[in-house]
Every structure is written in C-alpha cells, then in structure tokens.
Amino acid sequence: MSQSEGAVGTYKKWDFDARMEVEKQDRRKVPKGVLSLLAFSPERAITLLYVLLALAFVLFTTLAIVNLQRVSAAWEALEQARTRSENSHATAWHNLSEVQHALDQQLSAELEVIHSRLLNVSREVENARWKMTQCKAGCGKELSDRVRVLEERDTLEPVLRQLAEVKQEQSRASALLDAALEGTRNLSEILCTSCPAGWQQFAKTCYFFSDTTKPWPSAADFCAGFNAHLAVIDSEQENKFLANHIMGNRVFWLGLTDAHKEGDWQWVDGRSLSLTFWNSGEPNNVGHHGEDCVTIYSSGHWNDATCSNSEAWICERSC
Numbered sequence: 325m326s327q328s329e330g331a332v333g334t335y336k337k338w339d340f341d342a343r344m345e346v347e348k349q350d351r352r353k354v355p356k357g358v359l360s361l362l363a364f365s366p367e368r369a370i371t372l373l374y375v376l377l378a379l380a381f382v383l384f385t386t387l388a389i390v391n392l393q394r395v396s397a398a399w400e401a402l403e404q405a406r407t408r409s410e411n412s413h414a415t416a417w418h419n420l421s422e423v424q425h426a427l428d429q430q431l432s433a434e435l436e437v438i439h440s441r442l443l444n445v446s447r448e449v450e451n452a453r454w455k456m457t458q459c460k461a462g463c464g465k466e467l468s469d470r471v472r473v474l475e476e477r478d479t480l481e482p483v484l485r486q487l488a489e490v491k492q493e494q495s496r497a498s499a500l501l502d503a504a505l506e507g508t509r510n511l512s513e514i515l516c517t518s519c520p521a522g523w524q525q526f527a528k529t530c531y532f533f534s535d536t537t538k539p540w541p542s543a544a545d546f547c548a549g550f551n552a553h554l555a556v557i558d559s560e561q562e563n564k565f566l567a568n569h570i571m572g573n574r575v576f577w578l579g580l581t582d583a584h585k586e587g588d589w590q591w592v593d594g595r596s597l598s599l600t601f602w603n604s605g606e607p608n609n610v611g612h613h614g615e616d617c618v619t620i621y622s623s624g625h626w627n628d629a630t631c632s633n634s635e636a637w638i639c640e641r642s643c
C-alpha cells in the first residue's frame with residue numbers, strides 16, 4: 325500500500341466513527357416513534373392524548389360494568405342460597421317440632437302406664453301390709469299346715485312312684501295271665517271231642533237240659549255235682565241254641581240272680597250282665613216273695629221268677 329492510499333483510508337474510518345457516535349447519542353435521547361409523532365405538531369399530540377384518555381375511560385367503564393354484573397350475580401346467588409337455607413331451616417324446624425310432639429305423646433303415654441303400674445304395686449303392697457297386720461296366729465297355723473302337706477307330699481312321692489310301678493307290673497302280669505288262660509281255653513276246646521251222655525254240645529261247651537223240676541238253689545247244686553253250673557249266656561248264638569232246645573211253654577232256670585241285692589243281676593260264674601234278652605216288661609219282681617231268679621222261654625226271652633218255684637234247669641260246663 326502507498327502513503328496516499330493509507331491517508332484516505334484513515335480519513336474514511338474517522339468519518340464513519342463520527343457518524344456512529346452521533347447516531348448513538350440520538351438514540352439515547354428520545355424514542356424514535358414518539359418523537360416522530362410529537363415531532364409533527366402539539367395539537368396532534370393533544371388529540372392523541374385525548375383519544376388515549378377516552379380509550380382508558382371506555383376500558384375503565386367496561387371493566388366496572390363487568391365487575392358490577394359479576395357482583396350482582398354473586399349477590400343474587402348469595403340471596404338464593406340464603407333463601408334456600410332459610411327454607412331448609414324452616415323445614416327442619418317443622419320436622420323437629422313434629423318429632424318432638426310425637427315423642428312427647430309417646431313419653432306421656434308410657435308415663436301413664438308406668439304410673440298406673442306403680443299405683444297397682446302400691447295397692448298390692450298396701451294390701452299385703454294390711455293382710456300381714458290381720459294375719460296373726462291363724463296364718464302361722466295355715467303356713468305350718470302347708471309346710472306339713474308339702475313335707476308329707478315329699479315323703480309320699482317315692483311310695484306313690486313305687487305303687488305306680490307295682491300297678492304297672494300287676495297290669496303286665498294280668499295281661500300275661502289272660503293270654504295264658506285264653507291259650508288254655510283254646511287248648512281245652514281243641515281237646516273237647518264229645519260231651520257226657522245226655523248233654524248237648526255247642527261251641528266246645530256241654531249243656532244239660534233237665535226233665536224234672538227243682539227250686540233254683542237245688543238246681544244250682546245239681547249242676548255243681550257235675551262239675552258244672554247253671555247256664556250263663558254270653559252271646560246271642562248261645563241264647564238261640566238254648567231256646568231251640570226248649571219245647572212248648574216250658575221254662576228253664578238260668579244261672580242269673582239278684583238275690584244278694586235287688587236289681588243287681590249277676591251270673592253265677594261271676595261275669596257281669598251286659599247282654600240281655602228280657603221279655604217285655606221284665607224284670608218286674610212281682611209276688612209276695614219277689615222274683616230274684618231268671619228263667620228262659622222257648623222264644624229265648626227271659627223272665628224274673630220266684631227262686632223257690634220249681635222249674636226245669638240248664639247246666640253248663642266246658643268240654
């Protein structure tokens with residue numbers, strides 16, 4: 325590089341640096357846009373300021389209105405909530421007072437019941453007290469009597485229990501005996517093939533129809549002499565069988581009498597009278613001596629007759 329070329333370069337660099345410095349200083353003083361606006365005229369700047377003020381006013385008013393609306397809505401919501409709260413409070417109060425009323429009623433009813441029970445109890449207590457004052461020696465005796473009865477009952481209890489057991493045993497033994505007797509009877513019936521001469525057989529039993537007559541006691545003795553007794557009737561078939569062997573208007577003594585007690589008819593073998601074939605109007609116990617012995621007609625009907633009368637008779641014995 326030449327010397328002149330070096331001088332021009334130095335000058336250019338100095339000029340450029342000077343301009344840069346001026347620009348820097350300008351930038352430091354005022355913003356460029358505002359300065360350019362204000363730079364036109366003061367009226368225009370004032371107008372601009374008014375516009376800005378108006379805008380600020382509008383913005384402020386808008387914000388105020390919005391806030392007012394929000395406050396109003398909040399107030400309304402608050403009012404509604406207060407109304408709801410008041411309503412629910414009133415409802416709750418109403419319900420509560422109803423419940424209280426019901427409880428009051430229930431309580432007073434229960435109190436009345438308790439009161440009446442207490443009255444009863446106090447009456448009973450009063451009654452018992454009165455009885456105690458009235459009850460002196462007599463009650464003591466009554467009490468001791470009751471205690472004695474209770475003690476006796478305690479003593480008797482085992483004896484009664486034993487007695488019941490004995491009765492049970494007796495009843496069992498009696499049942500066994502009955503069964504054994506039944507077996508014996510069946511056996512004797514099986515073994516029974518024929519009756520003595522002159523005796524009639526019916527259902528394993530032999531019967532003797534007399535040709536002569538005797539008073540009832542003698543007839544009974546006669547039968548006993550043959551290991552038999554006057555006829556005892558315990559079925560309709562048996563009564564019919566006997567009636568069929570009676571001819572005409574003949575009558576025969578049966579083994580039935582009430583000689584021991586009027587009206588209490590008993591068979592000679594000890595069986596009680598249950599099945600009867602009394603003739604119409606019998607037994608009538610007529611005559612001076614009464615009628616304590618029974619005869620059977622050919623019709624099969626019975627009549628009470630005087631025992632001392634002389635009549636035919638029927639003996640009976642097992643085969």
Ligand code: 2F8
Pocket residue numbers: 605606608610615627628629630
């Ligand atoms: O001999 C006594 C007898 O007389 C009548 O029978 C024939 C009586 N009968 C009537 O009166 C129906 C029996 O009762 C009486 O025993």
Ligand code: CA
Pocket residue numbers: 606607608609610615627628629
């Ligand atoms: Ca009679």
